[in-house]
Amino acid sequence: MGKRVVVVGGDAAGMSAAAQAKRLKPDLDVVVFERGRHTSYSACGIPYWVAGDVDDVTQLVARTPEEHRRRGLDVRMGTEVVALDPERGEVVARDVGTGSESRVAYDELVLATGARPLRPPVPGIDAPGVHGVQTLDDGEAILDALRSREPRRAVVVGGGYIGVEMAEAMVRRGLEVTVVDMAAEPMSTLDPDMGALVHKAMEGLGIDVRTSTAVREVALDAEGRARAVVTDAGELPADIVVLGTGVRPETRLAQEAGLPLGRFGGVTVDLRMRVCGRENIWAAGDCVESLGLVSGARIHVALGTHANKQGRVIGTNLGGGYATFPGVVGTAVSKVCDLQIARTGLREFECDEVGFSWLTVVVDSTTAAGYHPEAQPITVKLIAERRTGRLLGAQIVGKEGAAKRIDACAVALWNRMTVEEMTALDLGYAPPFSPAWDPVLIAARKAADLVAEDTCR
Amino acid sequence: MGKRVVVVGGDAAGMSAAAQAKRLKPDLDVVVFERGRHTSYSACGIPYWVAGDVDDVTQLVARTPEEHRRRGLDVRMGTEVVALDPERGEVVARDVGTGSESRVAYDELVLATGARPLRPPVPGIDAPGVHGVQTLDDGEAILDALRSREPRRAVVVGGGYIGVEMAEAMVRRGLEVTVVDMAAEPMSTLDPDMGALVHKAMEGLGIDVRTSTAVREVALDAEGRARAVVTDAGELPADIVVLGTGVRPETRLAQEAGLPLGRFGGVTVDLRMRVCGRENIWAAGDCVESLGLVSGARIHVALGTHANKQGRVIGTNLGGGYATFPGVVGTAVSKVCDLQIARTGLREFECDEVGFSWLTVVVDSTTAAGYHPEAQPITVKLIAERRTGRLLGAQIVGKEGAAKRIDACAVALWNRMTVEEMTALDLGYAPPFSPAWDPVLIAARKAADLVAEDTCR
CATH class of the missing domain: 3.50.50.60 (FAD/NAD(P)-binding domain)
Structure with missing residues (x-):
């Protein structure tokens, strides 16, 4: 048997790390501790389950403990890690049912302790x-x-x-x-x-x-x-x-073990998701802070998609490969009934915090050609830096077809595009999908003109 | 009165140029010749009109000749330009009804003659x-x-x-x-x-x-x-x-006047949409070739969205500003009933033509979380360059929510991203909009792994 990897937390981040490490290096001894009754579940799916969109809780579980075990992972359910001992390279695990505790040694430790509700x-x-x-x-x-x-x-x-x-x-x-x-x-x-x-x-x-x-x-x-x-x-x-009052990183274990925490209380990790300053401790998911690529500051974003990616990055690194999680631009989408909501990048007050001087435009348009019956209202707001015209943020509110338009803005942010450059983007056009000028392009055009006017003033 | 701008063709490209030039420089004398009965109409909307989605043809007309005239444009309907005379700076215009011809002088000429069906x-x-x-x-x-x-x-x-x-x-x-x-x-x-x-x-x-x-x-x-x-x-x-057999650039006038044409028969223009080598002739829309940003070669793409942008670029330049149309990555979306179709970048044979050595992945996924009732099938294909992993093209076929996902790929292409970089993109995630791994991200991940394997082989 190869080295032992101990994973604390069996949801998206932890199980992604465990599964990817084992897949790449089958001789690893991968032990996962999960205090609850489920692994790899979609907490983001709970509102849709409650609403009646999802019939059965099992649909929210991507992979059960048994399925993980069949892939060679040693998954210990109902077992909570109550302390870390980095000096000895051990964790203290407690059986939630019996209360009995045991120490388990690790070569590599993965923290995926998630978040707790505020x-x-x-x-x-x-x-x-x-x-x-x-x-x-x-x-x-x-x-x-x-x-x-x-x-x-x-x-x-x-x-x-x-x-x-x-x-x-x-x-x-x-x-x-x-x-x-x-x-x-x-x-x-x-x-x-x-x-x-x-x-x-x-x-x-x-x-x-x-x-x-x-x-x-x-x-x-x-x-x-x-x-x-x-x-x-x-x-x-x-x-x-x-x-629905938000969450904070669940980092009591990390804090007690003296691991570095950031200003939102999340574990601080490097590009490869290794805990800063620690050779053999990794962390991923809702318990870590991520680099905000627009602000340059570390932020806390609790989202299943990041947890999955970050966990996989750890698994690749533990499995002998090289992978990084460079950071986030802050994309999120949501809906309430038929209203779609999306955002990426910085809000106005966040721009101020960073020190950006900025301009905004807000554009009302439609998701399809105005004459097409599927045309729905959409409002797009862009925030651009003065002078450079660099895109700093985008927000969208609208109906069917609105929210995922944020992705074009997210990719633009990732690439530090200016709103002037964005005016030339080759976004998909056909009457059922967009006006001849996509709403994002209209907003970019107005923002570029505003930046130019402001510069000349 | 300032200089005279003569625009040949009163659809998307021509009218965008005319309107923008006049808006920026109201003293311009802008004359538009249109041989048909409509200006600024959406030819792309015809299938939806025929299908019954659009009740009335007037809905496909963004702006009528009268509306343009109210904005100060001299729009001459039913008038076909039958010859250009760049040496004397004149065009020959024929009244389609009477057949009478007249010569009209220009300081600046804009060709927006569109395309003809093959x-x-x-x-x-x-x-x-x-x-x-x-x-x-x-x-x-x-x-x-x-x-x-x-x-x-x-x-x-x-x-x-x-x-x-x-x-x-x-x-x-x-x-x-x-x-x-x-x-x-x-x-x-x-x-x-x-x-x-x-x-x-x-x-x-x-x-x-x-x-x-x-x-x-x-x-x-x-x-x-x-x-x-x-x-x-x-x-x-x-x-x-x-x-539905496609179109060719309508460039008889340009050809007879000795203007430079490319290999698809479209007028060759520079970054500002000025005809190459001509000081005061511009061209936009379906009659020009555009720089393909992935291949580096000029290509012909007849799309209303490009015509609008290109026309506006000319108008800005004629109005005393500076604007460019840097090129296209080749994005297009379409649908047949509930099947959505999208593409951007190069196809396999186009990669071969350019000389790229490439790899492909094809991924089947869903447009929303698998457990969400709005989840629809989606297939994403990515083409990446060997060794560098640079994204070369993307194709999507699927149902509701599939097509506009191409935009994220289009922005990635615009920025010459590699599939490895794309794996870290912060695309919008929530169960009604995407699985935890967006289908584009799954495809990017598989492509990145394939490029790595291929490199090591």
């Missing part, structure tokens, strides 16, 4: 009837509540990706839905002007959106179950409360 | 009942024929973009449709292996696809109307015949 620190937040959306068990609990309690009114705390996706799920389940957000507009991963479009569309879907509103307390009924969300602007009755 | 040189091809799909009048003629003659069987000659789009239109009008193509597979803008997928899907739609089949003759009935298409593999009865 819960507002208010009374009642941990009461029954308040649901996170992190794990498949969370999804099951929500579905159980919908079935057994037939709630009528849902309050979703937080208007980010998970918040709006869960709002859609609740609307489609027939509930009256209120979304509460501290920010001035929902979807604060967008600038407020674009978030305002989401706000309006959500209201059009019948969702009650309460912005600039802070949650003070979850009020409980006589049995101790959530009965209302108390905000600084009044009480919102709730038969079920869903938390 | 008709197979066989007997009967010009008979009544055989329809081109170039102008709005062609579209009107087809609709008239559908209404007045109630044809049952349509034969579409040519299986390219126009061919498949017209096949869809005829299917949706309830006709029995046969598509005849000389190539081994339809959509020869794709490699044959991808064209085969289109072939199969078209058959699934009930379209009879006859490939590797040459048209010998259009057989006529007693009244001299088309009654069948005679091929080298037999006779195909036809109540209506539609030609």
Whole structure:
């Protein structure tokens, strides 16, 4: 048997690392510890499962522990790593059922401990009837509540990706839905002007959106179950409360072991996803920070697609190859019912933080030729650096056919294109797919003209 | 009054040039000659008009002659330019109605003469009942024929973009449709292996696809109307015949005036769309050749989106600004019913022509997460240069959500990315929009691995 690789966490990042390492170097002894009941599952799929798009939880599981074992991985379910001992090259693993602990030695350690939900620190937040959306068990609990309690009114705390996706799920389940957000507009991963479009569309879907509103307390009924969300602007009755309040890197183990953490609390890794300054410790997924390619700063982006890529990079490196994860430009897409939302790069305030001086354009257009029946509204915002015209960010809100247009902007950002260069991009055109000028091109053209005007001023 | 700009041709390229020049420099005297009855129309929209997606021909007209005139353009309809006289700086214009000719002087000349359909040189091809799909009048003629003659069987000659789009239109009008193509597979803008997928899907739609089949003759009935298409593999009865056999640059005027033409017969222009070697003659749209950014060779691509951009570039330059059209990577999207088709960059045989040694991968995936109900099949093919791994081309065939994924590849080509670099692209991920690995990323990963293996061999 070759070296032993110990992987902490059996979801996207951990299992991708484990599977790729084993595939490339079959003599590796790969041990994966997972405290839960599932491996390789899609947490991002939970809102669609709750909404009824997905029938069975097994569909969200890309590969079961047994399938991983058949590929030669030593997967230990229900086992939580409770401490790291880098000096001795060991981890301390605890059987969640029995509580018994054992030390397991490693040659290479992979941390894929994921993220933990941010819960507002208010009374009642941990009461029954308040649901996170992190794990498949969370999804099951929500579905159980919908079935057994037939709630009528849902309050979703937080208007980010998970918040709006869960709002859609609740609307489609027939509930009256209120979304509460501290920010001035929902979807604060967008600038407020674009978030305002989401706000309006959500209201059009019948969702009650309460912005600039802070949650003070979850009020409980006589049995101790959530009965209302108390905000600084009044009480919102709730038969079920869903938390879409974001996540933080789960790095307690790393911190206790003295591993380097960044300003968002994520593990700091190098290009190959090796923990900075550590020879034989790697980390990937929601527990790490990534290089933001536009800002040059490290950021925390919890997304399954990055977790998969990063895990695979570690696996390739452990398997004797060479692979890197150069960073992210910050692309994300989402939807709430028929409204599609996308963003990449920096928001205005992030540009300010970095020190960029910038200009913006916002363009209303259609996803297909105006005369084509599939034409849907789309709004594209671009942010460009003054003088250089370098693209700094893009945001899109629209209907069918809108969101994935962000990819062209994401590739442009990756390549540090200017908006002037973007005007010449050869994007696909045919009447069912685009106006003769794709909305992204119209926005680039306006941005390029604005940069020129500004320079001459 | 300032200088006089004479524009030959009042469709996308010509009117974009005219309008932009006038906007930037209002004292220009801009005269546009158009031999037809419409300006600024979407020929690409004709199949959707015929299919019934578009109710009225006016919807295909972005701007009427009157609207252009209100913006200060001197638009002369029904007037054909029959000769250029660059030595004297004049054009000869003929009134199509009266036949009277006049000479008009110019300071700057813009050629936007478009393209002419390639008709197979066989007997009967010009008979009544055989329809081109170039102008709005062609579209009107087809609709008239559908209404007045109630044809049952349509034969579409040519299986390219126009061919498949017209096949869809005829299917949706309830006709029995046969598509005849000389190539081994339809959509020869794709490699044959991808064209085969289109072939199969078209058959699934009930379209009879006859490939590797040459048209010998259009057989006529007693009244001299088309009654069948005679091929080298037999006779195909036809109540209506539609030609989707491609186009050639319409450059008779340019040729007679001694302007430089390229190997596809298009006018040769510089970066600013100025005719090479001519100080005051410009050309744009379907009558020019463009620099192919992947091959480095000049190519002919007749597409409204390029015509619009190129025309605007001329207008900006004539208006005292600076703009360029650096070239194209060769992106095109299309659909036949629910099948979406896209391509960018080079096909295999084009790679060979340039001298590239290349590798390909073909990946089957889904447009959304596999468990999401909107997941549709998608096949992505990538072509990469050996050793360098530079992306050379991409082709996509799939259903809803497939085609516009080509844009990410088009931007990657524009930036000369390698498939290895592409594996790290930050493309939008959420279950309704993509699997955790976007199909383009899966293909890039496989291509990168293949390039590495090939290099080590």
